[in-house]
Each structure stands twice: as structure tokens, then as C-alpha cells.
Amino acid sequence: MEEEETIAVPVNDEDDPSSTLLDLTSYQLHDLDSVELPPSLTELDLTANRLSTLDPRIGNLSHLQKLSLRQNLISDAAVLPLSSWNALSSLEELVLRDNQFKNIPDVSVFKKLLVFDVAFNEISSLHGLSRVSDTLKELYVSKNEVAMIEEIEHFHQLQLLELGSNKLRVMENLQSLENLQELWLGRNRIKVVNLCGLKCIKKISLQSNRLTSMMGFDGCVALEELYLSHNDWKICGLMITK
Template sequence: MAGPSEHPGADLDLSNAHMPSLEEVELPQSLTSLDLTANRLRSLEPCLRALTGLRKLCLRQNLVAEAAEVEALGCAPVLESLELRDNQLRALPSLAAFTSLRCLEVSYNEVRSLAPLSALGSTQLTELYAACNKITAVESLEALTCLQVLELGGNRVRAIEGLASLSLLQELWLGRNRIAEIGGGLAALSTLRRLSLQSNRLTTMAGLVHCTALEELYLSHNGIEVLEGLEALASLKILDVANNRIRKLEGLEHLQLTDLWANDNQIESLDEVEVALGSQRTCLTCIYLRGNPCAAGTDYKLRIKFALPRLEQLDDNPVS
């Protein structure tokens, strides 16, 4: 097994070693970064818990199930990045001792609640990733006022809530949940640059008016019927409304988009599409419209290329 002489310095990479245990591994106390991705560790063994100087610990793709073992890490006061993605955690650990944490990754576990975050010792957390768990509510984030990235996609969230204190948030990922409306849940997020609500239960876009810094908006695979509320989003560059029930392209006049994905909707009139794209003539480089009635005509591609002289991508085909 690898020893410290084979890994000089303060970083040690033991990823993809498929180890069931660390018994034969020497872990020097001087370590500040340890990567144990893709092993078969079921517990955080005493030699690991004894390390007090770790600033970065990655335990992706292991078999850790007990939150209490994470809580016992000796490096808790100095640890800045903790990655527990793709383990078997049924609950978040209480992170009261983790006073320096900046990044927490717990995606692909079996976590049901964010409530333990209320005990987090660090209010300096900037990135929180908890995708693909069984979380039902956005909660216990009030103290995390420095948070910039929040990933909660692939959970069981029904409402956009609990975000009022996150005024510095720049990325919010809530795709593949059970959200039926945006409502006023985004009212405090005036610095938000990326928002994903793909594959939810939305029928309207209402509720985006306060997100004036948005640059990327992903709303595909919902039940949206009308494009609305876009006039407040002057910084928007990427708009994805594919796989909805939209019948008409509209409300683009105040935008300078580079990418527009509106495929697989119910847009019928190619004449109306050309008019709507007039304001995007000098900026749009990528557009998807396939799967709409307006894309069925033999002159569809030629007319779109003529309407958008800077186009580089039309549906699945690069534009030469």
C-alpha cells in the first residue's frame, strides 16, 4: 500500500484504489488534502479521524452510512471542503464543529432533511451540493448568508422557500423536483445568475421579476404555455424552454440572447417566429426549434438562417 514517502508534500491521492480499509495505509499528520474517491470504505477509521490538519477531504463513491463518524473528524475546525457524494448517508451529520467549511457535497445519498444544517459551525459556506437525495423542503439555510451555489436537483421539493437570507446566491439548481409554481420564493435573489427549474410541474413563468441579474434560465420539461416576465431579465443570455406547451415566441424584445432552446413545443407560425427573432438578429448563435409545427416546412432551415446571420447551431446541426 502507498505510504507517505510515495506521496511527498501535504496532498495524498488514493482515489480508485478500491480499498475496503485504511489499515495498511500510512497517513502522515502533515496532510492537508486527502482524496479517497472510489474506494470501499464503510467507516471513517481512527487513523482518518485522527488527522487534525486536513483542509480538503474527498470521500466520493464509498459506502459510508453513519453521520456520527463524520462528526468525529479531528480536522473539523480547519476543514474547508468536505465531499461525501455517492455514499449511503441517511442523514446529514451535525457540523457544529466545522467552523471553517466552505464547500459541502452530499449529493447521491439518502438524506431526507436539511435540518441538521442549522447546527453548522461555519456561516462562510459558499457551495452546498445535495442533489439526488430524498429532501422534501428547502430549510435551515438562514445563517448561510455567504452561500453562492445551491444544488438541490433530483429531490422531492414542492415549494421554493427558505431562500430569503441568501442575497449573494449566484446559482440555484432545483431541476427534477415537484415544484408547481415559482411564486415569491426568488424575491431576494437579485444576484442570481443561473437558475434551473427543469423537469418540475410549472405551468407559468411568473415570479422571475426580481432576478434581474439572470444570465442563464433553464425551464425545460414543464407545462409552461406562455413566455412571460422576460422584460426584467436584461442580462439573460441562455433561455431553455424546450419541451413545454408554448404556442408563440414572444417577449424577447429586451433580450440579447446567445442561445434559445424552444424545441418540442407547439409553436405554429414560422412568420411569427421570424418577427420575434428580429431583436436577436445580431446576437443569437444557437437555436433549437425542431419538434414544433413551424419547423416542418421545407424552407424552415433556410428562413431561420437568413433571419439569424450569426447562427452557428440550428437544432442538431452546425451552421457552416
């Protein structure tokens, strides 16, 4: 029986920052059995493979800061080991976009998380976000089946919230996001603008909703970009094409 081929990882001097990054994007891997995972890794990119399970060795990469599992075949059951990866408590960026999740995974073990991305899944509720670290600055949950904005009150450091292409009808529970600068809610079912008193927002996207009124933006003193196309402006006599 032929020995399975091992994917070569470039060997660099310890002082070379490139030795801490392993990019295996689009290798079409079904598992990582043939891959060496150096313990010095700070970034591991496994985007666009065929992974359906998590290699337990990843949980031992204590220096890891960025982990991308984007565009794989990982399910709710397969992602369960994440909750016990205590060695990765300093992870700052976790990308789980475009997999097969129906729920927000338990990532409470990551105490310094800054970026959390679960967009392009089949998530129907934000239940579980309450366990995500309050250090979070960017949250991506676009292109799911979410119907309600909830469990985000503790994200006082959040700067970007992406909830486009869901089933939202109401803008709510945003009042504690005092540092929010970007709010992306395009392609939902929202009828009324309610920014809950937030004043630091610089970018707002509400295109392709069901808005009939321009009311609700009065307190946005820092606003730089506003996207409102494809709403029900004809109902209130407005014609906005851009």
C-alpha cells in the same frame, strides 16, 4: 503469515506542495490499515473505494483542508466520529457524495467549512443543516429524497445551492441567501417560481419541474443563465424546446 503490504506514499521535500496531497481514488480499499497518513496532509481524496468506516487517524490530520469520501459505503452510524474530530476544525471542503446516508451528518465541528457535498444519498430531510457553519459557500444535496427547503436561513455567504433531483414542491426560505449566485432545482415537482426577493442570482435551473408560468423572474437583474426545459408549458400555451 505474510506481512500486509503498505501502500507507498511519495516522499517529497517539505517545501514541495505535492507532499500535502494524498489521492487514493479507485484503489478499492476496504480500510486504510495499509496506508500511511502523513500528518502534513492538507488534501485527502478517498473517492471510489469500499470504505464502510472512518479511520480514526484522519481525525488527527490537523492541517487537512479538503477531505473526499465520495463513492464509498459509509452509513449514518459510520460517520458519527466526524462530530468529535476537533483537530479538523479548519477543514474547508467535505465531500460525502454517493454513500449510504439517510440523514444530514453532524459536521458542526468544522468551523470554516466552505464546501459541503452530500449529494447522491438517501437523505429525506434537510434537518441538521442548522448545525453547519455559516461560512458555507457551496451546498450540494442533489439526488436525494428531500421534500422541503429548510434550515438554510443562516447561510448568508452561500453562493451555490444544488437541490436538483429531489421531491421539492415549493421554493421557500431562500430570502436570507443574499449572496446566492447559482440555484439548481431541476428534476423536482415545483409549480410556481418564488425567488423570495433574491437579486444576485446569475444561474437558475428549473428544468423538468411542473411550471406553467414564466412569472417570478422579474427581479433577477443579474441573471445570465436560465434553464426551463421540460415543464408544463403546453398548459399555458408556450412551446419551449431549449
